[in-house]
Amino acid sequence: MSTAIKIRGINKSYGNLQALDDINLEIEKGEFFGLLGPNGAGKSTLIGILGGLVHKDSGKITVLGNDIISDYRETKKSLGIVPQEITFDPYFTVRETLDMYSGYFGIKNNTDKINELLEALSLTDKAEIGPRQLSGGMKRRLLIAKALVHDPEIIVLDEPTAGVDVELRNSLWEYVIQLNKEGKTIILTTHYLEEAEALCDRIAIMNKGKIVKVDSKENLINSIDKKIIKLKFADLAHGLEEELIEIDFKLNDDQRQIEIETAKQDLDKILRKINDLNLDIVDIDIESAKLEDVFIKLTNLGGDDN
């Protein structure tokens, strides 16, 4: 696999605020890459620098081997960036907007691609109307279509599903997954961690202008030593406090279910103890850590700082 984006020593400050602090990152071609972090972590600033919207103070970024400053024409043609804010040009219809945007990227007569995008993003019947008449979700789809109109190799989605209904979210992800399967590199920032967990191969977690961890999704999740055992009994589970005296558990309101959070190494011991209780178990579920747990741990959102 070759490198799609290489980021070396990127710094950016706004006055006294260090928005990005020595960012180093490599994203491989064809990856579905997640860039996660709390508000103000520096994700959008980094994307802004990548797209030429923000000046960097120092460092270097290459896109498919081309420098974003000296080879800006090539890098911009390789990138399709969907910005976080919904923007639209009120003077032009959806089709005119896409046609014009194709021209900006040096493409003439792009009707086939435009029709494909309109179809894929369910905008065909809105093609001849102005963006003011589109709903919020449709405007968001138009933004996505704009970013894809020049068929970029790398697609950057900055919070693409913020404020978007579930149906659109699902259809959007289906389309993005398809693009990824076709070989496009996808970079996603999102506040919906379950989306990142479901979609991304590799994830970088940012906090306070720094990248605190980059790893595969599996490695990140496995780095959290946590299992949650959920048990449902046939009868009321009274008196378990005495039987499971060494185990910290939570009894649900219906008095028939318990939840035990434990380290992986204690799993066997706990299951044996429960077995020794001779209770009729009607359901059992063992959950692993989630990306959210990793996120909270690495960004210290649940910690003393907050």
Place this chain on the structure above:
Amino acid sequence: MIINNITFFSLVKREVARFSKVAIQTIFAPLISTGLYLIIFSYSFQNREVAGYGIPYIDFIVPGLIMMSLIQNSFANTSSSLIGAKYNGIIIDFLLAPFSYIELTLGFMIGGMVRGLVVGSVTYLVATFFYGGAVAYPFLALFYAILVSSIFSLFGIVAGLWAEKFDHVSIFSNFFITPLTFLSGVFYSVKGLPGIWSEVSLFNPVFYMVDAVRFAFIGQSDMAPAFSALIIGSLAVILLLVVTYLFKIGYKVKS
């Protein structure tokens, strides 16, 4: 490659299409005010000649009125396009796309020039009903019109980039463009101004534009035409460099 034809012409096309879609506001509305000037002045001063020129007053003011329309509309097009793009957030479209700085400069500038020249041309057509339509040096008039429209398109870009809200653009328009235009000799000969005012007018760059175009129309002017051409040409080159530099540094559009 400094200019990619498709990329560049797409921006020009966008700029022209933008004002064409609201032609009533951008092309026909300015004609109303100019038409009123023509009606009022042709009626009020129908028997009056301009001192030192020996021509009817209406013949004297037509070139100035055309320049005024051209100046105001060239400026309005680029300034409103850019502040509108900032307001709507689509300014990022121009930054995300692979435009060179010179393409941005020339693309916006030509859009403004087209509007200025269209409104100027229509003003001329309307004016022919009032004065006959003679132009002493038509190609020279066209050359100056192109040059002046480029200057005010570029000035509009500066205003649009600098402005953070629509109000800021009107500061340029109300406190610079309008006074400089009205005091540039559109309605009078600067030579005939009393005392120091004649010399003060020489510091007004719009005076040279109006005077040069007047020379192209009637073959007479307050200043030597070559000197006015030098001033106008220098201003165009300086503004072209300034605007290209502003786009290069992302003045007020990149953080």
